[in-house]
Amino acid sequence: MTTVRLSDVDNVVTAKTQLAIGDEGAIDIIPRGHKMATCDIAKGDPVLKYAQVIGYAAQDIAKGAHIHTHNLEFRNVDASYEFGTNLRPVAPATKQDTFMGYKRPTGRVGTRNYIAVLTSVNCSATAARMIASHFTPDILAAYPNVDGVVAFVHGTGCAMGGDGTGFEMLQRTLWGYAKNPNVGGVLLAGLGCEMMQIDWLIEAYGLKSGPTFQTMNIQDVGGLRKTVALGIKKIEAMLPVVNQSTREEVPASELMVALQCGGSDAWSGITANPAVGYACDLLVAQGGTGVLAETPEIYGAEHLLTARAATPEIGEKLIDLIKWWEDYTTRNRGSMDNNPSPGNKAGGLTTILEKSLGAAAKGGTTPLNGVYKYAEQVTAKGFTFMDSPGYDPASVTGQIASGCNLVCFTTGRGSAFGAKPSPSMKVATNTEMFNRLHEDMDINAGTIISDGKSVEDVGREIYEMWLRMASGEKTKSEEIGLGDYEFVPWQVGAVM
Incomplete structure (x- = not known):
């Protein structure tokens, strides 16, 4: 067979290879991966795949016809929902599988061991990239347990309006990366006057400065060049500490x-x-x-x-x-x-x-x-x-x-x-x-x-x-x- 039918109730099949007119009853050329009607479908009737509705016929569709954007229309979902009616718990595995990971003080386990240079605002993005780019493979070769120094920069962090949803999302994202178990050390860099204040983030999520969590901003340090130099020094001090982590x-x-x-x-x-x-x-x-x-x-x-x-x-x-x-x-x-x-x-x-x-x-x-x-x-x-x-x-x-x-x-x-x-x-x-x-x-x-x-x-x-x-x-x-x-x-x- 050169088509796939996913359910007995479906009124379409999917072509494994392009079908020419006449192949398996096709009345149109059916491109590979596209749908062919398996019966006549009247205008307005549902089209079924996976035993579910995927749209409605925008016109009468003949058996063997190609079904795609030209003759299938979308309608908003109008469903009644059931809760917990299809619960199929998986029995616990009889054998416990393992992997070699990095145990963190939080109790979570990492699969990698990075140092992250995070930015509170786009204005400090260049500084972050310059800091991270300093740590070349040759420099990091002395720290075999560190996977890299990576700058995570973004295009926002200030001039944020609305109901605060976007601000809260960015806070959660920055904190989440700082606490991700694949991150062994963090340098958080800002400009100083932005909406996303580093101090607010620290207060909101209980972050504390230490050997593997450092902060700074360009305005306090005295400009871009000095910020990059200070950031490099901070990560140089962090590398031996992060390198102490080993897989278990x-x-x-x-x-x-x-x-x-x-x-x-x-x-x-x-x-x-x-x-x-x-x-x-x-x-x-x-x-x-x-x-x-x-x-x-x-x-x-x-x-x-x-x-x-x-x-x-x-x-x-x-x-x-x-x-x-x-x-x-x-x-x-x-x-x-x-x-x-x-x-x-x-x-x-x-x-x-x-x-x-x-x-x-x-x-x-x-x-x-x-x-x-x-x-x-x-x-x-x-x-x-x-x-x-x-x-x-x-x-x-x-x-x-x-x-x-x-x-x-x-x-x-x-x-x-x-x-x-x-x-x-x-x-x-x-x-x-x-x-x-x-x-x-x-x-x-x-x-x-x-x-x-x-x-x-x-x-x-x-x-x-x-x-x-x-x-x-x-x-x-x-x-x-x-x-x-x-x-x-x-x-x-x-x-x-």
Whole structure:
């Protein structure tokens, strides 16, 4: 067969390869990854994939026709929600898996050991980059337990208006990076007169200066040149202390994995995302944590997650996020269906509903144990959700701030993404793209289609790589050098 049917109730199939007119009853050319109608569908009737509605026929659609943006329309979700009706707890693993990680005084465990140069405002971004760039591989060779000195700079921190939501988000993000277990030392640099005052951040989150946490601002130090010189001295003093950390054997329950997708295609919800979901189930069985995000990309699939909510309160928190996003897009004269990008659509995804049903598969099948604000510390174990936009760098930034010490990123069109301080592995959805971008892809989930592998086999391959990368094995993105420019805090509210 050259098509894939995902459910007996579906009225579409997905083409494994481009179908010519006449192939399997096609009356149009069906591009690879795109949908073909398996029966006549009347105008206004629902189109089903994954046994769920992905849109409505914008016109009468004949059996064998190509279904895409020209004849499938989106409608806002109007669902009634059930809570806790599909709870499938995973039995604890019979064997405790381990990895080699860095134990922190907070009790959390890191998979990397970085020194972070954080900025309170964009005005100190150049200083931070100059400080970090001083510490070349030759200098750091004397500190083998330090993975690097990285500047995390952003384009905001001042002139922030609105209701304070954006200010609070940035505070949580900066604090979250400072406390991420993959960070062994922090230098926080500011200008001095910005809205995001360093002293306020320290007071709000109980941070204390010490050998591995230092602060300064340009106005007090006496200018850019002096600030860079002082920052270099502070990190030179910090390096021997951070280098004292060594890897120890720790249980897999200490892993918190950011579940992420970008450059998605029609295969994302068929191969890579379900495989990551299976890996997430394996991690949850070990007592670990998976963090799904990208709220606009669960839109239309949120009812599947509320049915897995461990409590009604957790389910209600998720619905509140959906309502906020509906209001947010309306206020900004947008639509939730604006999310699928041109690349997503070229890859066969037509509506946000179709994209969301595939994206939600990354969360596996276990109960939803917590719902969190953007960059809020995730404290629950098991499968959880964090609010974020669908824009990958902003979403991953929030997940790392929430405490994630690994990132698992699925992609169908291809993505050259990496993040520091948490190593990022990339899972290809199809073999064609994996072969084309093999220098960037860590695992090929496309073998589920091309080679007949099972979702479970690829899922276990992903999970086992999580353990190896947590112990120090470099991902493709780390080998290439990605991750220095992917710190993108979500900015909400007016710039004044």
